[in-house]
Structures are given as structure tokens and as C-alpha cells.
Amino acid sequence: MTTSNDALVRFIDVQKTFDGETLVVRNLNLDVADGEFLTLLGPSGSGKTTTLLMLAGFETVTHGDILLAGKSLKSTPPHRRNIGMVFQNYALFPHMTVEENLAFPLESRQAGKAEIARKVGRALEMVQLTGFEKRRPGQLSGGQQQRVAVARALVYEPRLVLMDEPLGALDRQLRENMQYELKHIHESVGVTIVYVTHDQGEALTMSNRIAVFNDGAIQQLASPSALYEEPENAFVAQFIGENNRLTGVVKSVNGSECMVAIDGGGEVAAAAINIGGTGSRTTLSLRPESVRIDPPADGYPDRFEARIEEILYMGDHVRVRVDVCGHDDFIVKVPRSREAPALAVGQTRTIGWHPGDCRALDVA
């Protein structure tokens, strides 16, 4: 099990401000386990890059401390941290060939000629760019440049590699290919990766754990499945995946369950995740695929009449927008199959869900 003692990186009460008035990072506490692929995910401006830059040593830490392998980084300049980094625009040296780019970190470490040649060759092999040694970055495609950047960050075998939206500049197809390649490299090299992205699909596919950032603070830190299936607050529920929200007031709490009176009328049972006491307001979060139309009688105590407003054919599933309890933006995903109910706009049908899939969260 990961314990705080064998964490490779520890952020302890880290705060950061640029102007002395607003905190861009508030009181960050975060452990990165050795060998882990940890993603920082969050909307634009939430402080992900800033966090990464503090770890790399390019931004000063206004308050708090960052430990790498148990040692404070406070007085270690970037070039002594032995961290690898892939920049969003790759930051390849335009005046050097691919080979020279890869040799640069090794030369900085006074490696011998033979060793340099061997390591550069191996790194290029790893990113499948053998034969491109003499090219300059300007003579490479975007994907190739990206791979050179990855190779350069790994060639000197750092324990930790930081990546700030490394795939952001690539088109979709290439980006998905690179996601698999990066994942493979991570698994085969065993390096620790801290990855920044604001693409949740990317985060869910690649990471061991995801830290969801908003407004300079971590909202939830969990595995991709836990994050998707068990969001702990309304922001995470809304930010990751698709989400239906119903607002209401807590009527009663019974252990891990609660009853909520929905604003538009009606009462449902829900999992009590993040609520105040009886009488407090709450947001109910429901994934569209957890909702059934014409649910079977048992196991679906939460049932409502809903009017079908719109039907969108998506290929593998059908998206149905319904009006329920006064919310007309409620989405239901119906998987396409022979047994699927026949639907038409204007119908009023019964919808229902399992109480465990309906999570009562804070008011966002």
C-alpha cells in the first residue's frame, strides 16, 4: 500500500500567488507514489501548470514545501532536480538536430561519448524514431516532435517526468495513438509521471490516479473509476463525464442513505455522500446511463413520470432528453438493442434508477 513515507513527491501545505492578492494554488497537500501515473485534471486557469512549474523549480513556492524522495526542494535549482519534463510546445532546441537535443541532458551530466550514443539510440528506438537523428525539429511533423520531446525527457533516466498537456497540439487521431504509446512507455520504463491535461478522456484512459483541480485546490483525488462512479462533490460529478443534476432538500438521513425532496416535486432515496443534516440543501447527481425507461418493478424504488422532449440517435445509444420534476435538461442514455423500448417525442413514460446510483452531494 502507498503510505506517505514511500511517496516520491510530497506537496506540503503549498500555496502560490503571483500578485500577492489571489492564491493561484491554495494549501495543496498531495503525495505522488513511486511509479505512478498521476494526472492533474481541471478547467483552464485552475493552477495545474503552476503546480507543475513549482515542482520543476521554475516558479517559487510562496508558502509550504515540496519534497522529492524525502528531501526538500527549496534550495535545489531546476538543473539539479533530475526531473524530466515535456512541454506543451515541446521546447525542442531549434538549432540542434534530434540527436543533439537528446544528447544535451547527457552532456550536461558529463556522460561519455559511447554512453551518450548508446542511450540516444535506445531512446530513439523507444519512440520509434530511429533514422531521424540528423533532422532538425523544424523538419519533423508535430507527432514526431512530440516523440522527440518524450525521448529527451526520458533519455537520462529521471525518476520523475512531468508533462504539461504534451498532446494538446496534436490532432485527435494522433493524440489517441500517442496516449497509448505514452501509456506503454510508462509501463515499460517504470518511471513516475505527473501529467497535466484538461481533457478528461485522456485523463481517464491513462492515469492510475487523477487529481481534479478547481480554483487552485484539489477537489478529489482518486482512481479514474472511483472518480467517475463515485464523485464526492458536485464539481467533480459535473466535470467528469455527463451528469444529471436535481436539486432538493434533505428530508431524513438514515446511515448511508437519505431521502430528498426534489424542488420540482417528488421524493427520492439517494446515497448520502456529501450532505449536511436534515433540512439542508443538496444536489443529486445521476449518470445518464444509470437511468432506465420503463424500469422493472423491483430494485427501482425511485420512479418518476417524464415527458420525452427530444431524441438524438448516437449510433451505439440513443440520447433522450426528458422533462422530469420541472427539470427539462434531464438526459437518459438508452443503449441500442433489440429490446430497447420504442420511444417518441411527446410521450410520457416512467423513468427510474437504483438509489445507489443517485448521489446526494453538496450544493455546487
Add this chain to the structure above:
Amino acid sequence: MAAPPYATPLQKSWYYALRVICGLIFFFLIAPIVVIIPLSFNSVPFFTYPMEGFSMRWYEEIFGDSPQSLLWQRSIVNSVVIAICSTALATVLGTMAALGLTRAEFPGKSLVMAVLISPIIVPIVVIAIGVFYFYAKIGLASTLTGIILAHTALGVPFVVITVAATLQGFDHNLVRAGAILGAGPLRVFRKVTLPIITPGVVSGALFAFAASWDEIVVVLFLASTEQHTVPRRMWSGIRELLSPTIIAAATLLVIVSIALMFTMEALRRRGERLRGISPG
């Protein structure tokens, strides 16, 4: 290139009129410089075509060993020494300052910037008499050092402006990449920053060199015969009797200018290529 086929007659005539007008203006710009160069090879001291015959005698007056020639040669040496020293000084100081200016914000920055580029704005006569008045008090008038210092000041703005412009297009992530890859600040500067800004630095240096090489007014005030430069000797000649020797000296200056200009163009194109290939 011809006028587009769909043009109306009026547009066509305007199209050709513009080209004729511009041709005349370019003729006005280039002809005076080109036309005097052959005159420096004229065998007689007249400034008219057709030339009587070809001769190198005016160049001999510069490169021969008469007392006059020795003065010319001395002025060439002075010009070269002054231009090289002031260019070196201006390049080092100007590059450092440009690096500092693009690195941090601080109060009064625009004022500092105004001071740094003021030497190309203040009228040259004011600079010349100011420097003369002050340097005379501290014993720098009529010395090569004094002229070098003044020419350095004149060249500095060119270096600051060109290097700062180059740095504006400089991707600061490259410095960060260099650092995180394990290179100390000095190595990053030597291996990453410097090679990339070099075209800008060299352009600035060329401008500074040209500024010193062509400069006459400061020299007019600050130099005694010992420190005369080529333009200063030309000046005496022009004021006394315009001889083809002056034109020969002018031709030499033009050749240096052309060399500087082509170096500059080559650098600019190289810089554009480099910029073109940097990602993002």
C-alpha cells in the same frame, strides 16, 4: 509580371504609371552612388563622362607611400580600430541590457529604455559638442579612447533594439527545458540562448559598426589630426578641393557598406528560416 488581364484600360495605365514612377525614384536613389564609383578610376581629375582613361592613380594616393598617403592609411587604421572597439563594447553592453530588459518588469523601465535609445534621437551635433565639452574637461578629447566611448554610446541603441526584438520572439520555455535537462544557467546561456539570439546580436553589431564607421560629426569635434578617421579626412578634402582621391575613399566606404548590408540580409534570411522551424 504584367497587369492582370481583367484590368480596365484606366487600371492598366495606372499599373504601368506606378512602375515607371517607382523606377525613376529607384534611379534617383541608386544612380548617384553607382555613378561616382567609376570616376575614382578616371585618369584625369574631372568628374564627367566619358572618362579620359582608366587609372589607379587615385587609389595610389591612398595606398602609396607619399606623406599624404600615409595620412590616409593612418586614418584607415584609426577607423578600423575605433569601429571594432566601439562595436565590441556596444555589443556586449547592449546585449546584456537587452537580456535584462526582457527579463523583468520594474518601475521606471520605460524611462531606462528611453535613456538607452536616446543616442539615436538626440541630434548628432548636440551629442558631439556635449561630449567634446565634457571630455575636454577630463582629458579625453583628442584621444582614441574618447572617440571610442562616444561611438559606443552611438552604437548601443542599435544593439539594444535588435537584440530585444530577437528576444521578443524567443521561446522562454527553451531556457526552462535547458535547465530541467540538467544544464546550469551558464551552460543554458551558452548552448541555448546565445546560439538562438546570435543573429540578432550580430545584426546589432553590424549596425553599431556602420554607425561608427560612417560617423563624422563627433570625430570632427573630438579628434585632432592624430585620430582622424576616413570620413574625417574626406571632410577636409571636400572642403578644400574635391579631388578624385575623395571619390576613391568613398568607393572604399561603399564597398564596406555593401558587405555589411549583404551580411545583414543573409542573417535576416537565416533568422527567418530558424524562426520558421521552431515549433508552435
Add this chain to the structure above:
Amino acid sequence: MATASPPNGGADANGATTPSAATTPSAADANGVFTVDGVPLKIKLRRAERWARLRAIGLIVPLFLFLMVSFVLPIFTMLWRSVENPEIGLVLPRTAARMQAWDGRGFPPNETLAVVVEEFVAAAGDRTIGKAAKRLNYHVAGYRSLTMKTARRLERAAKQQGMEALLAGPDLIERFKGIDARWGERRFWTILKQASPPHTAFYLLQSVDRDFDEDENVVKVGEHRAIHVDILGRTVFISVNVTILCLLLGYPIAYLLATLPTRQSNVLILLLLLPFWTSLLVRTTAWLVLLQNEGLVNDLAITVGFWDDPVQLVRNRLGVYVAMVHILLPFMVLPMFSVMKGIDPYHLRAAASLGANPLRAFLRVYLPQTIPGVGAGVLLVFILSLGYYITPALVGGPRDQMLSYFIAFHANTTVNWGMAAALSLVLMCCVAVFFAMYQRLVGVGNVKLG
């Protein structure tokens, strides 16, 4: 993927999962500007960033100090000379003090005149009187010879009669009048008074053709001495004309360069840069050679039959215009070119497709967009021409010299530093005004070269 679990069981062991952070604002937020340990953020921040800033400033300081010492200080020292007035105080210190105390009415009192006599004699003895005489002569021609003559006579008299006898008698003023009748005019004494203080507005007033009269009122100087306003006007007039000519010639060129395909315009730009890089002295010399009476242009014109006898084309205003326009034209074209280059040619076509005739399209659509470049070019050329010296000096006649020429003249020939400094100040003020405009338009950081 949704079922993938973290490598090591992946619990958030240190409790980094703090949902509360989302809902409750952190301490820093509540207090606005304090860190957890209570130090104001601003101070902490300043500490952290001081180092980076110091390093940047450290890079600028060498050049800044260098320019301050080798450039700014000399110019300011020289400009300060325009209000300095040391001569009388140095040569005739007690006289200067006495004259300043005198109220300027009638003639100076006898004790004061006695001091004047003593110091004139002393200064004639050690030959410093010439310096004071030269200074006084700036006010009115003839004062130098008056001073020299008076000092010599007084010195001789002192030798013959002894100083005691020289100073005896109630009316020393009569003795002065006896030497030269001009001492009977009050203004020669008020001039001595006005020339006495260590600082003076005299040169600055002179630079705009003003002077003090006997009662310390500012008045216009006499017709024959009022030349400086004329010179300033001439300088501005020539500069304006040169700027207009450059604009007229430069606009078509910039337009052509901006609309030609890059390959062709690159070649033409070289033609533009060649004169730009060629020494100013060389180009001026070229025009001198071409335009002189025995020069190429006259030769050609006579051969073709335009005129029969050589026409004076140089050492007059025409020569100045031709040479200055030739030298400054690239400075006009380059900024206009860089602006025109950025104008989308489709605008013109769009206007044409909307039915505007070409001229109208040009005037309404293209021209307004080029105004920033035109402004930058016009101001640059105007600023540069205001300070022109070499070119008018070589190809202009006596009536075509600009302000710079007279600054150099005062510094070099008459060695009247006060006047040179005052005229420099006038020129600097003109340039500063237009440079401020240029800076507003272009911005110091955006000055481009070539």
C-alpha cells in the same frame, strides 16, 4: 478503463482528498492576503521575486551607467552651460558682487566704481581681462574693445600716478567718461550688472532673439541681431519640405514593395537598403560631384540642350533638398512598408467587388489603414532632418544652414559655449516634442531597424 485501479491500491493515504476545500474558502481567502503562518503574502512574494529582478537589473546597470557617464552627463553638463555665467565672477569677483548689489539706477556709486577700477587694473596686469571683455561683447558689439581699452588706460594711469591717486576724487565716473564717452551711457553699466551673476537667462533669451533692456525688461533684440528665430524657422521649414518630399516619393515605393510578390520585393528592398547603409558623407559627396557646375548633371543637360551655361544646382537650397531627400527617403519607406505589408489585399478587392471605383476604394479603404506607417515615417524623417548638419554644410549655401550648423559654429568658431548650449536646448526641445509623439505612435520598444 473504468475499472482500472491504482497501482498500489491507490487510496489517498495522506488525506489529500479534501472536498471541503471546494466549499469552504481557505484561510488565505478569508483574510485576503495572509499565508498560513501569518506573513502577508505581498511581503513573501516580494522576497521571492526580488532576486530575479535584481539579476535582471544587474544586467542593465552596466550599460545604463556607461551611458550616464559617457553620454547623458556630458550633454547635460553642456546644456547646463546655457545658464552658467562664470566669466565676470572669475575675472572680476568683487566687481561682480558689487554690481549685483547696485540697483541699476543712475550710475554705480563711487565705492563700486573704485572696485571696478582696482579689478580692471589687476586683470589687465595678469591678462585675464580679455575673458571678461569677450563675455561683455556678447551683449553689445564693441564692448570688448571698450573694456580692453579702459583696462589698459587705467593700468597705465595706475602705474604713473599710483593707485591711491587714481582712486582719489569724488567722481570716478568722470574718469571713465574721460577714457571713453560710452561709459556715460547707463546701458554699458547695466550690462556689466547683468553679466555679473553666476547664472543667467541671457543665452536662453538670445536663442529666441530676446534680451534684457536697461530696466531688466525682456525685449526683442535689434533687427540686425535677431537671427535665431529665423534660423529655427528655416530649420523647421526645410525639415517640413524634406518630409513632404520624402512622403510623396516614398509612398508609391512602399506601396509597390508591399504589393509585389516577395521574391521581387526582396530584390527591390536591397536597392532601398544600399543607400540606407551607405555613409551619409559618401552620399553627400556624390551629390556634390554630380551637381557642381562642372558636374555630371550640368554636363548632361548642356549636351542634351536643356540649358546652355552651367546652372547653379548645389551650394543652394535645391542641393540641400535633393541630398537630404535622398538620404532620408529609406527612413520614410521602411516604416510605411512594414505597415502596408500587414494590410490584407482582399480589402481592396472586396471594396472593388462592392462597386467602388479603384480610386475611391484606395482613398476610403487602403489609405486610412496606412496612416500609422505614414505617421511613423513622417515623424522619423522630420526628427532626423531637424538635426541635420553635415549635408546642408556641404551642399547648402550660407542661407541654407540649419540650427545644428550654428550650434557647431558657436562651439567651434566663436567658442561661445553659452550660446551653443542654449541653441542645443532649443533643438533638443523641438526633437523631444516630436519624439514624444513618435513614441506614442510607435512605442519605444517597437522601434524597428531595416
